Structure formats: structure tokens, C-alpha cells
Amino acid sequence: MKKQTILVPIAIALCGMAGAQNRNINMDSLVQLSKKTEVWEPVPAKVTPGKTAADAPSDAIVLFNGKDINAFQKKGGGAPGWKIDKDGALTVVKTSGDLQTKQGFGSCQLHIEWRSPAVIAGSSQSRGNSGIFFMGEYELQVLDSYENPTYVNGQAGSIYKQHIPLVNASRKPGEWQTYDVIFTAPQFYADGTVQTPARITVLHNGVLVQNNVEIKGGTKWIGPPVYKKHKDKEPLVLQDHGNDGGNPMSYRNIWIREL
Numbered sequence: 001m002k003k004q005t006i007l008v009p010i011a012i013a014l015c016g017m018a019g020a021q022n023r024n025i026n027m028d029s030l031v032q033l034s035k036k037t038e039v040w041e042p043v044p045a046k047v048t049p050g051k052t053a054a055d056a057p058s059d060a061i062v063l064f065n066g067k068d069i070n071a072f073q074k075k076g077g078g079a080p081g082w083k084i085d086k087d088g089a090l091t092v093v094k095t096s097g098d099l100q101t102k103q104g105f106g107s108c109q110l111h112i113e114w115r116s117p118a119v120i121a122g123s124s125q126s127r128g129n130s131g132i133f134f135m136g137e138y139e140l141q142v143l144d145s146y147e148n149p150t151y152v153n154g155q156a157g158s159i160y161k162q163h164i165p166l167v168n169a170s171r172k173p174g175e176w177q178t179y180d181v182i183f184t185a186p187q188f189y190a191d192g193t194v195q196t197p198a199r200i201t202v203l204h205n206g207v208l209v210q211n212n213v214e215i216k217g218g219t220k221w222i223g224p225p226v227y228k229k230h231k232d233k234e235p236l237v238l239q240d241h242g243n244d245g246g247n248p249m250s251y252r253n254i255w256i257r258e259l
Contacts (some may be wrong), residue, residue, distance in 0.1 A: 013155070052091075053206075054178065056255035057162050063101060063236070064090055064254040073134075075100045075237060082240075087252040089115065092130065092240045099240075100136065104233030106185035108134075109177070109245065109257040115250045116144040118174025122247060124150040128173065129241040130249040131160065134183045135234035139197055139219040142239070142249060145170040157202060157209035165202075165209035177205055182259075185232065186215070192229035 056062050058144035063071040067090025072080050074097050081096025116128030128144030138159070145156035145168055153157070156177075157165030171177050179202060186198040197217075202210035217225030238251060 015244070018227060029184075039142075053180075054113070054253060056111070057257065060111075060255040060257045062255045064251065066252060069099075071101055071103070072099045072238075073102055074098070075235075085250065088232065089252045090254075091250040092248045094248070095240070097240050098234035099238040101237075104135075104235055104237070105256060105258060106135070106233045107259040108181075108183050108185075109259060110134075110181040110183065110236070111253065111255050112181075113176050113178050113253045114142050115176050115252075116173045117247050120144055120173045120247050123148060125154060128247040128249055129239075131239035131241070132179070132181075133219065133239065134200070135182075135185060135197070135231065136232065136237045137218040137228075137234070138183075138200070138215050139239075140179065140181065140200070140202060143171050144247070146172050146240070157204040159200060159210060159215060160214065162216050162219075162225060163210055163213045165204065166211065167207060167209060169204040169207035169209060171205060179204060180206075182212075184259075186227065188227075188229040194227050197227070211253035 045059075048064065050056055061071075066084070069080050069082065069084065069090060072082075074080050080099050080100055081093050083091055083093055085091050110132075112132065114130070120128055122128075125143070127148050128142075130142040131139045132142060133139050141154060141156060141158045141160045143150070143154070143156045148155075152164045153161050155165065156170050157168070157179075178223040181203075182200040182201040189195050199212055199216035200210055200215060201208075201212045215225075217227045219225060236256070241249075
């Protein structure tokens with residue numbers, strides 16, 4: 001009886017040691033299996049983010065910071081006719097024409113802020129109208145859409161005449177509004193046919209209004225959109241809509257990241 005009393009605890013201890021050893025072996029095997037799915041290269045480049053979501057990160061190209069408009073020219077060439085207000089806003093001047101960047105861009109991340117006047121006249125599309133044209137072709141609508149009924153594929157946050165925004169996130173006239181955009185440029189075959197269409201995601205005042213939608217072609221006021229082969233990089237264009245209703249639109253804090 002004494003031998004049995006002594007041997008039982010020893011057997012239990014040995015079983016425990018064997019179990020622990022098996023657990024260690026199993027864990028080592030799991031670690032080795034895990035390493036097979038680890039990827040260490042290429043290491044992502046370091047980018048210093050801005051102090052706020054509106055501030056440009058370290059790898060961004062600042063197109064307008066309230067001080068000069070050297071990054072822009074009149075569409076087609078020539079000196080830009082827009083003015084910089086005393087508060088550092090870039091404001092369209094009547095019949096001054098569209099602005100375009102001197103540099104071309106393809107796929108990109110864009111941050112841009114815009115404002116309609118606090119006192120605004122007109123209605124529908126004649127109420128604080130402008131637009132942002134990616135690659136000079138694909139328009140993200142800029143419009144005072146605060147309690148301003150219009151056709152919904154032409155309101156603020158729409159891809160003009162193509163995609164209705166998911167919601168209306170507009171602020172009141174006179175308040176600054178933001179667009180944060182991820183734009184994927186289209187790709188074309190050598191014969192000019194579309195290989196992959198453009199796509200766009202838009203946050204309006206921090207609210208998702210376009211969720212990776214497919215752009216159907218270049219923006220058209222009349223008729224369906226169509227694609228026409230263009231360069232891999234084209235200018236970003238800010239629209240002078242003719243200053244409808246005497247409501248000049250303003251922009252500020254414009255920066256872009258090439259993707």
C-alpha cells in the first residue's frame with residue numbers, strides 16, 4: 001500500500017510533465033506555421049500625419065494654403081483671375097474662367113474646403129454652384145444644397161448627372177464645408193477602349209456620400225457620360241460656373257496626395 005501511495009503521485013507528475021512538453025511542441029509548431037504567413041517587405045514609407053484631419057500630411061502637395069495661387073493657372077493657360085480674400089479664401093471672380101492645376105494628377109487623395117456666401121440668392125442650380133473636375137473630366141458637384149431642392153444627381157456630393165449622394169450632409173450657407181476624396185483614375189487600352197473605369201469615394205463634412213462608385217465617363221450636362229482616352233495624369237479643375245445669382249464660391253486648404 002505504501003508503494004502504491006508513493007507511485008501514484010509520481011505517475012501524475014510524469015503525465016503532467018509530458019502534457020506540458022506536448023503543449024510546448026504544439027506551440028512551437030503553431031509559431032512556425034504563423035511565420036509562413038508573415039510579410040516583412042516592402043516596408044511602407046513613413047508619412048507624418050497633420051495635426052488635425054484637415055492638415056496636410058508630410059507627403060501631400062499643397063495646392064492652396066491661403067497665401068498664393070502659384071499651383072494654378074487659367075484653364076487652357078494664362079494667369080488665374082480668381083482672387084485671394086483677406087481671410088485667405090480663394091474666390092471666383094465673375095467670368096474669370098475655370099482654374100486648373102499646373103501639375104497633372106491621376107489616382108489621388110484630395111482634401112478641399114469650400115464655402116458659399118452667407119447671404120445667397122437664387123435656387124436650384126443657380127445657388128452657389130461650382131465643381132471639382134478630376135483629370136479635367138469627372139465632376140464632383142459643389143453646390144449650396146442646404147434646404148435647396150434640385151435634381152438629386154446634381155446636388156452637393158453628387159458625381160454630376162451620374163451618382164446621387166447617399167445623404168445630404170450640407171452645412172448652412174456661409175459655413176465652410178469639406179470634401180475628402182479618394183479618386184482612382186481610369187485605365188485605357190491602346191485602342192482607346194476602357195480597361196478599368198474610374199472610381200471615387202467621397203466624404204462630405206466627414207460623412208460618407210459616395211462609396212467607391214464607378215464613374216461612367218466624362219461629365220456631360222446634356223446626354224450620357226462617355227469615356228475618351230486621355231493621359232495618365234491630367235490637371236485638377238475648379239469650375240467657374242458663371243457666378244450664378246451673384247453667389248461667388250470660395251475654396252481654401254487644398255492639398256492632394258498622389259496614389
